[in-house]
Amino acid sequence: MTVESTTARKPRSGEPAKTAKGGQQGKSTRASGQRKAAASAKGAKATKGRAAKAGAVAVADEHPEDDLVQLLSPEGERIARPDYDDYVADLTPDTLRGLYRDMVLTRRFDGEATSLQRQGELGLWASLLGQEAAQIGSGRALDDDDYVFPTYREHGVAWCRGIDPVNLLGMFRGVNNGGWDPNSNNFHLYTIVIGSQTLHATGYAMGVAKDGAGSAVVAYFGDGATSQGDVAEAFTFSAVYNAPVVFFCQNNQWAISEPTERQTRVPLYQRARGYGFPGVRVDGNDVLACLAVTRAALEHARSGEGPMMVEAFTYRMGAHTTSDDPTKYRSDDEREAWAAKDPILRLRRYLEREGHADDAFFAALEQESETLGQHVRDTVRAMPDPDPMAIFDNVYADGSSQVDEERKAFAAYQASFDDGADAPAQGGE
Amino acid sequence: MSVQKLSLAKAVNESLRKALETDPKVVVMGEDVGKLGGVFRVTDGLQKDFGEERVIDTPLAESGIVGTAIGLALRGYRPVVEIQFDGFVFPAYDQIVTQLAKMHARSLGTVKMPVVIRIPYGGGIGAVEHHSESPEALFAHVAGLKIVSPSNASDAYWMMQQAIQTDDPVIFFEPKRRYWDRADVDTEAIPGPLHGAKVVREGTDLTLAAYGPMVKVCVEAAAAAAEEGKSLEVVDLRSMSPIDFDTLQASVERTRRLVVVHEAPVFYGSGAEIAARITERCFYHLEAPVLRVGGFHSPYPPARVEDEYLPGLDRVLDSVDRSLAY
Numbered sequence: 001m002t003v004e005s006t007t008a009r010k011p012r013s014g015e016p017a018k019t020a021k022g023g024q025q026g027k028s029t030r031a032s033g034q035r036k037a038a039a040s041a042k043g044a045k046a047t048k049g050r051a052a053k054a055g056a057v058a059v060a061d062e063h064p065e066d067d068l069v070q071l072l073s074p075e076g077e078r079i080a081r082p083d084y085d086d087y088v089a090d091l092t093p094d095t096l097r098g099l100y101r102d103m104v105l106t107r108r109f110d111g112e113a114t115s116l117q118r119q120g121e122l123g124l125w126a127s128l129l130g131q132e133a134a135q136i137g138s139g140r141a142l143d144d145d146d147y148v149f150p151t152y153r154e155h156g157v158a159w160c161r162g163i164d165p166v167n168l169l170g171m172f173r174g175v176n177n178g179g180w181d182p183n184s185n186n187f188h189l190y191t192i193v194i195g196s197q198t199l200h201a202t203g204y205a206m207g208v209a210k211d212g213a214g215s216a217v218v219a220y221f222g223d224g225a226t227s228q229g230d231v232a233e234a235f236t237f238s239a240v241y242n243a244p245v246v247f248f249c250q251n252n253q254w255a256i257s258e259p260t261e262r263q264t265r266v267p268l269y270q271r272a273r274g275y276g277f278p279g280v281r282v283d284g285n286d287v288l289a290c291l292a293v294t295r296a297a298l299e300h301a302r303s304g305e306g307p308m309m310v311e312a313f314t315y316r317m318g319a320h321t322t323s324d325d326p327t328k329y330r331s332d333d334e335r336e337a338w339a340a341k342d343p344i345l346r347l348r349r350y351l352e353r354e355g356h357a358d359d360a361f362f363a364a365l366e367q368e369s370e371t372l373g374q375h376v377r378d379t380v381r382a383m384p385d386p387d388p389m390a391i392f393d394n395v396y397a398d399g400s401s402q403v404d405e406e407r408k409a410f411a412a413y414q415a416s417f418d419d420g421a422d423a424p425a426q427g428g429e
Numbered sequence: 430m431s432v433q434k435l436s437l438a439k440a441v442n443e444s445l446r447k448a449l450e451t452d453p454k455v456v457v458m459g460e461d462v463g464k465l466g467g468v469f470r471v472t473d474g475l476q477k478d479f480g481e482e483r484v485i486d487t488p489l490a491e492s493g494i495v496g497t498a499i500g501l502a503l504r505g506y507r508p509v510v511e512i513q514f515d516g517f518v519f520p521a522y523d524q525i526v527t528q529l530a531k532m533h534a535r536s537l538g539t540v541k542m543p544v545v546i547r548i549p550y551g552g553g554i555g556a557v558e559h560h561s562e563s564p565e566a567l568f569a570h571v572a573g574l575k576i577v578s579p580s581n582a583s584d585a586y587w588m589m590q591q592a593i594q595t596d597d598p599v600i601f602f603e604p605k606r607r608y609w610d611r612a613d614v615d616t617e618a619i620p621g622p623l624h625g626a627k628v629v630r631e632g633t634d635l636t637l638a639a640y641g642p643m644v645k646v647c648v649e650a651a652a653a654a655a656e657e658g659k660s661l662e663v664v665d666l667r668s669m670s671p672i673d674f675d676t677l678q679a680s681v682e683r684t685r686r687l688v689v690v691h692e693a694p695v696f697y698g699s700g701a702e703i704a705a706r707i708t709e710r711c712f713y714h715l716e717a718p719v720l721r722v723g724g725f726h727s728p729y730p731p732a733r734v735e736d737e738y739l740p741g742l743d744r745v746l747d748s749v750d751r752s753l754a755y
Contacts, residue, residue, distance in 0.1 A: 176535075177531070177535045178535035178536050181539035182503070182539065183539065189536060193523065193528070196496065196523070196528050199492065199495075199500065200496060200500040200503060201500060202496070202500055203496060203497030203498060203499055203502075204501070204503050204504045205500070206497060206500065206501060207500065207503075207504030210482055210506075211504070229492060229520070230492055230493070230523075230524070233492055233496065234493070237488055237497050240488055393538065394533050394534045394537060394538035395533075395534055395572050396533065396573065396575070396597045397533050397538070397542075397596035397597050398595055398597050400575070400624075400671045401671040401673070401674075402670065402671040402672070
C-alpha cells in the first residue's frame with residue numbers, strides 16, 4: 001500500500017533540496033591571557049643548550065630559541081650543526097631550488113584556496129600559511145614506502161606525496177569527506193578529529209614492524225592535539241611496541257584561540273622523554289633543519305629504535321580556518337615578529353647568497369605558480385556536486401540490508417518527481 | 430568428530446583459534462588477553478600457541494586499542510580486539526564512531542576496516558558498577574558499524590568466524606552471563622547468514638523477539654506459557670545492525686502480536702526501532718501494539734537488585750498477557 005499519490009509531484013519547498021554552502025559561523029573565541037606573563041609567572045628560567053640531552057626540564061617555554069635546531073638563520077645564513085649537517089650534505093643547488101619551488105607552489109595553492117572560500121566555492125579552508133618549511137622539509141624527508149597520517153592542514157606534505165592539490169579541496173567544498181585512495185600515495189585521509197590519526201599511525205607502524213618492513217610512519221599533529229588523550233595513548237603504544245613512527249608536531253603556537261601555554265607547562269618536545277623516546281625541537285620555519293631533523297628521526301625509526309618526536313616550532317600566520325578571526329585573541333606585533341622569520345624568504349635569501357638561483361629561476365617559478373593557480377580555480381569551479389544517491393555508497397564494504405532498504409525508498413521518492421513517473425512513493429511496501 | 434559440547438566462552442575461543450590458524454593476518458588484542466587469557470578466559474591459551482605477535486596484551490587504554498587496530502587494518506591486518514567490559518568501551522567510543530565506522534565511506538570505498546570488537550555485555554552476574562551494561566543501541570545508531578550478539582555456543586562459534594571474515598567493523602556483543610552455558614557446536618556445519626534472524630521456537634499466539642542473553646529467558650517464558658495453553662514463537666534476532674526484519678515480519682504476520690525483550694533500557698532502545706518498523710510493515714496484521722520489556726531509564730542498579738531491573742520470566746509473561754488482552 002502506498003501512502004501518497006503516485007503521480008508526479010513538485011517539491012513542497014518550491015526549490016530543490018540543497019544544502020546551503022559556505023558561511024560557517026566562526027567558533028566563539030575568548031581573549032587569552034598575556035602569554036609572556038603566564039610563562040614568567042611561574043618564575044621559569046629556561047635552560048641554556050639542548051635541554052633534552054642535558055636532562056633538564058624547563059617549567060615553561062620562555063626562551064624557545066635556545067632549544068631549536070636551526071640550519072638557516074632568518075637572514076638566510078647557513079648555521080653549522082655538526083649533529084645534523086650530514087643529513088643535508090647531499091643537497092645540490094638543484095634540490096635546494098626544488099625545496100624553494102615546493103614551498104612557493106604550496107603557498108600559492110593555499111592562497112588560491114583561501115580566495116576560493118571567500119568567493120563561495122569552498123565552505124571552509126584551513127590555511128597552512130607560515131608552515132611551509134615544516135611541511136616541505138619533513139615531507140621531502142620521506143621515502144615512497146613511508147606512510148603519512150595527516151591532520152587537515154598538511155597541504156604541503158600532500159604536495160610532497162604527489163597528491164593533486166585539487167583533491168584536497170573536495171572535503172572543503174563539500175563534495176566528499178576524503179577524496180583520494182590513501183594507499184596510492186601512502187598518504188592517509190585528512191583527519192579532522194584532533195589527534196585521532198596518531199593512533200592510526202601507531203597501529204600502522206606496529207603492522208610495519210610485524211611485517212619486518214624497513215619503512216617508517218609519520219603522524220602529523222599540532223600543539224593543541226598534544227592535550228588529547230589519543231596522542232598520549234599513541235605515545236604509550238608506540239613506545240611499548242617500539243613502533244617505527246615519527247610524531248611530527250607542528251607547534252604553530254595557537255589552537256584556534258588558545259596559546260600553547262593552555263596546553264602545556266613544558267616544551268612539547270620534552271613530553272617524549274616521559275614516554276621513553278627522544279624528542280627534538282626544530283625551527284619549523286627552516287626548511288633545511290626540518291628536512292635534516294626528520295631524516296634523522298626517520299632513520300631512528302627505520303633502524304628499529306622505535307618512535308621519535310619532532311616539535312617543529314613555527315607559526316600559524318593566518319586564521320585557524322576561514323571561519324576564524326585571530327584579531328580577537330592575538331596581537332599584530334606577534335604576527336609581524338614571525339613574518340620576519342618567513343620560511344620562504346629565508347630560503348630565497350640563502351639561494352641568492354650562495355648564487356644558487358637567478359632571476360630567470362624566480363621568474364619561471366612565478367609563471368608556474370600562476371599556472372597552478374589557474375588550474376586550481378578552473379578545476380574547483382568545475383567540480384560537480386555528488387549524485388544524491390551516492391549518499392548510500394560505501395557505507396559498508398559488504399553491504400547492509402538497512403542501507404539497501406533506505407536507498408530503494410529514497411530512489412523511489414526521487415523518481416516520484418519525474419513527470420509521468422509511476423513510481424511508488426516513500427513508505428510504500 | 431566435528432560436534433562438540435562447548436561453553437559459549439570456549440566456542441568463541443575455538444573460533445578465534447580457527448581464525449588465527451587459517452589467516453595469518455588475524456591478530457587478537459586487548460587487555461589481559463595474553464598470558465591470563467582474558468578475565469573470562471575467552472582467549473585462554475591463544476598467546477601460548479600463537480605468540481605475542483599474534484595475541485597481543487595491550488596497554489590499559491581502550492581508545493588506543495581501537496585506534497591502533499584501525500592502523501593495523503589499514504596495513505592489511507584483521508584485528509579482533511577485546512574490550513574487557515561493556516562499561517569500559519566509552520574511551521574508545523570516539524575512535525569507533527568518528528573513525529572506524531566512517532573510514533570506508535570517507536575513502537570512497539578504497540579502504541576496508543575488517544575489525545571485530547568483542548565486548549562481554551549485560552548483567553546477571555552480580556558484578557560491580559560498569560560491568561553489567563548493554564550499550565548496543567549506542568552503536569547500532571551509527572552507520573558503518575555492524576552489531577551482532579550470539580545467544581548460544583554454536584552461534585558464538587560461527588558468528589565469530591563470519592564477523593572476522595567481514596570487511597566491515599563488527600561489534601560482537603558476548604552475553605557474559607551465558608559464557609558458561611554449554612551447547613553442541615558443529616564446527617563443520619554450514620552456518621546461516623551472519624545477520625539473519627532465527628525462529629528458535631515456533632508458536633501461533635504471539636512472537637517474542639530477543640537477542641543475546643534474553644533469548645534463553647524468552648524460550649523459558651514460552652515454555653511456561655505453553656503450560657497455560659499459550660503458544661509463543663521466539664525469534665532470536667542475532668543481529669542488531671542490520672536487523673533481519675523480513676524474518677521477524679513473517680513471524681508477526683502469523684502470530685499478529687510482538688513483544689521485544691532486551692536487557693538494555695527500553696527508552697530509545699533497539700526495541701523502539703523494532704516496534705516502529707514492525708508497526709509500519711505489519712500494521713494491518715497487528716492485534717495489539719508492539720510491547721517492549723527491558724531495563725529502566727536509570728543507571729544500572731546495584732547487583733542486589735539487578736534481578737528486578739533485568740527482564741525475567743515473570744516480566745516477559747506480564748507483557749505477553751498485556752498483549753494478548755488487546
